[in-house]
Amino acid sequence: MNIITIEHIAKIYQVGTEEVHALADVSLKIDKGEYVAIMGPSGSGKSTLMNILGCLDTPTKGIYNFNDVNVSQMNDNELAKIRNKEIGFVFQTFNLLARSDALHNVELPLIYAGVPSYDRKERAKEALAHVGLADRMHHRPNELSGGQRQRVAIARALVTKPSIILADEPTGNLDTKTGEDIMALFNEIYEQGNTIILVTHEEYIAEHAERILRIRDGLIEKDEHVKARYIPKKNGESKI
Amino acid sequence: MKDFLFELREGFSISFRAIRANKIRSILTTLGIVIGVTSVVLMSTAIKGIDNAFQTGVASLGSDNLYIDKWEWFNNDVPWWELRNRKNMDLQDYEKFKQLAKLPLATAPTVWSFQGVKNKDKVVDQVMIQGTNEEYIKTTNLSFSEGRFFNELESNGGRNVIVLGSDIAKTLFPQGYALDQEVKLKGHKFKVVGVLEVQGSWVMGNFNPDKQVFIPIQNVFKYFQNESFRSVTINVRAKNSQMVEATKEEAVGLMRRVRGLAYNEENDFSINQQEGLLNTINETVGVIQIAGLFITGLSLFVGAIGIMNIMFVSVKERTKEIGIRKAIGAKRRTILGQFITESAVICLFGGLIGLGIATLLSLIVNQFLPTSVQIDAVILAITISIITGVLSGFAPAYTAAKLDPVEALRYE
Numbered sequence: 242m243n244i245i246t247i248e249h250i251a252k253i254y255q256v257g258t259e260e261v262h263a264l265a266d267v268s269l270k271i272d273k274g275e276y277v278a279i280m281g282p283s284g285s286g287k288s289t290l291m292n293i294l295g296c297l298d299t300p301t302k303g304i305y306n307f308n309d310v311n312v313s314q315m316n317d318n319e320l321a322k323i324r325n326k327e328i329g330f331v332f333q334t335f336n337l338l339a340r341s342d343a344l345h346n347v348e349l350p351l352i353y354a355g356v357p358s359y360d361r362k363e364r365a366k367e368a369l370a371h372v373g374l375a376d377r378m379h380h381r382p383n384e385l386s387g388g389q390r391q392r393v394a395i396a397r398a399l400v401t402k403p404s405i406i407l408a409d410e411p412t413g414n415l416d417t418k419t420g421e422d423i424m425a426l427f428n429e430i431y432e433q434g435n436t437i438i439l440v441t442h443e444e445y446i447a448e449h450a451e452r453i454l455r456i457r458d459g460l461i462e463k464d465e466h467v468k469a470r471y472i473p474k475k476n477g478e479s480k481i
Numbered sequence: 482m483k484d485f486l487f488e489l490r491e492g493f494s495i496s497f498r499a500i501r502a503n504k505i506r507s508i509l510t511t512l513g514i515v516i517g518v519t520s521v522v523l524m525s526t527a528i529k530g531i532d533n534a535f536q537t538g539v540a541s542l543g544s545d546n547l548y549i550d551k552w553e554w555f556n557n558d559v560p561w562w563e564l565r566n567r568k569n570m571d572l573q574d575y576e577k578f579k580q581l582a583k584l585p586l587a588t589a590p591t592v593w594s595f596q597g598v599k600n601k602d603k604v605v606d607q608v609m610i611q612g613t614n615e616e617y618i619k620t621t622n623l624s625f626s627e628g629r630f631f632n633e634l635e636s637n638g639g640r641n642v643i644v645l646g647s648d649i650a651k652t653l654f655p656q657g658y659a660l661d662q663e664v665k666l667k668g669h670k671f672k673v674v675g676v677l678e679v680q681g682s683w684v685m686g687n688f689n690p691d692k693q694v695f696i697p698i699q700n701v702f703k704y705f706q707n708e709s710f711r712s713v714t715i716n717v718r719a720k721n722s723q724m725v726e727a728t729k730e731e732a733v734g735l736m737r738r739v740r741g742l743a744y745n746e747e748n749d750f751s752i753n754q755q756e757g758l759l760n761t762i763n764e765t766v767g768v769i770q771i772a773g774l775f776i777t778g779l780s781l782f783v784g785a786i787g788i789m790n791i792m793f794v795s796v797k798e799r800t801k802e803i804g805i806r807k808a809i810g811a812k813r814r815t816i817l818g819q820f821i822t823e824s825a826v827i828c829l830f831g832g833l834i835g836l837g838i839a840t841l842l843s844l845i846v847n848q849f850l851p852t853s854v855q856i857d858a859v860i861l862a863i864t865i866s867i868i869t870g871v872l873s874g875f876a877p878a879y880t881a882a883k884l885d886p887v888e889a890l891r892y893e
Binding site: 332350353 | 810
C-alpha cells in the first residue's frame, strides 16, 4: 500500500522578478514500511521536497496524495492536523522546547491532538521508555547530551504513532558513535514496521536505508535499491 | 466547546511556563497594567466615595425641606448684585409667613454667626452658631445622644441654652457628660440642654450639624449681631415628599404677600431646595468622573502598549518555538490562543497586584474620604485587565499564528 504518492510536483519560488524552480518535476511513491533515504547536495531541492513530504509546505504544481488523501491544496489548519497525526519529525537540531522537560516535549503533539492529560502522560512515558530515557523524563534539553536530546525528539515523533517518520539529517549534530546509536534506534523502529524517510547528504548514513532517492537540480536523478544495507550494531544505550 | 476549553487550559499552562521563564520581564511588563488598574480602582472608589459623601450631605438637608432665603443657594439664574440688593428677611417676615402658611409640617427661622465656643480651657474657634426657635428640630431629622432641643419657653424667653453638635461636644467635653454644663460664647454663659448624635457628613463643612451649635435666635441678635444686619432664612418642611411642590407654590404666593410685592415685581426672595444642590453635585461628580476616566484610561492605554510591545518581542524571540509547535501540529488558532492567553494572564496578574495596591491605598485615602474597595471595583479591575490583555495581545498573537512553519523552523 502506498502511503505517499507524488505526481509531477513542482515548487517555484518568486525571487524578485526571477522564478526559482526548487523542485522541477518530481514523481515518486513510498510504500508502507519502507526505509527511504533522500540524498542530494545543498541546493538540490531535497529540503523543499522534505518540507512538502512533511506537509510543512504545499507544492506549486502537481498532486500529493498522503494515505489516499490529496493534501496538495490543503490549508494551514488541515495540514497542521495531518502533521500532528500522521507525521513524526526528527530534526538535525533536535528542535525541542528549551524550557520544557523531556516529558512535556514528548507530550506536546498529544496536547495538540487533544488527548486528555492522564492518557497523554502515560503514552509520553511509554515513548520515552521506548528510546531508553525512562530515567531522564524530568530533565530539560540543556541537561541532556546531544544523543539523549535526539532520543527525546524521536520519542516525540513516535508518540502519536504516525504513518511516517521524517528525519532531516538526524545525525548531523552528533559525533560518529552517538550518530551510530541513533541510526541503530532508527533501524529498530524500522524493523517494528514503521515507515522512515531519512534526509541526508552522507553516503554512509543513506546506506542504512533500503532505498535511496538521489535528487539534483529539482529532479530525481536516481531511485535505487540498496543491495548491501548497513545494519548498525546497538551500542547499548537504547533498551528495546 | 470542549476543544476550546481544552485549548484554553493548555494555553494557561503554556503561558504560566513562559511567564515563569521570563520573570523579570513579565514583572516589568506588568508594571504598566499595575499602575493602570491601581488608578482605575482608586479613582472609581474615590469617585464613589465623593458621590456618597455628597449624597449623604444632601440627604442631611432633607428632601422635604424648602429654604426661603434672600439668597439663591445653588443656581446662578439671578445675578449676585441683584441678590445683594434684595431686602433682608427678618423675624417679622417669618412670623407672618408662619401664620398664613397652611401646608408646612413645620417652619423655623434660622440665622447664623461664627463664634468661638469655650468650656474652661477648651476652645473651638469659628463654630457656626445657628440661631433658631423650638420649631427647628421638626424641620430636621436630627436625633439626640443626650438631652433635648430647647423648648418654646426657652426660645421665646431668649434663655441662654445651647444644643451642641457631636463634634463640638466631643472636643469640649472629651469625657462626655456635657448635659447641664455651661459653655461660653463670646463671654456669655450658655447651659447645654442637648447633644446631637453623630450625623457623619463631612462634605457639608460648616453646614454639617456635627460642627454646629444651636441657640435661641434672639440671643444671636442680642449678643452677636444687629437684627437688621443679618437676613433670616425660613426653613420649611413639607408634610411629605408629594407635598413639596404644593408647599413650595403656597410659599411663593405667601412670601410675595409678606414682602408686599406688586404683581409686576419680581420675587425678592428665593426658595432653595435639595434638588438644586443635587443638580450642582451631579454636575460636579460628572466632571470628576470624566476627568478620572480620561486619566485612568490614558494610563491603561500606556500599559496596554507596553504589553503589546513586549508580546511582539516575545513572538519574535520565540519564532523557532512557534515553528516547532506548528511542525508538530499546532493549529493557527492554538498559537493565537496561546499568545492571547499569555498576554491576558500577564495582565490579570498585573490587575490583581494593582487591586491589592489600590486596596492598601484606599485605606490611606479613607482617612480623608470615606472609601473602600467594593466587589464591583474588584470585578471592574479583573475585567479591565483581562480585556486589556486580550486586546493588546491580539496583534502579536496574530503575527505568531500566521508564521510559516518552514520559515519559523529555519529562524535562529
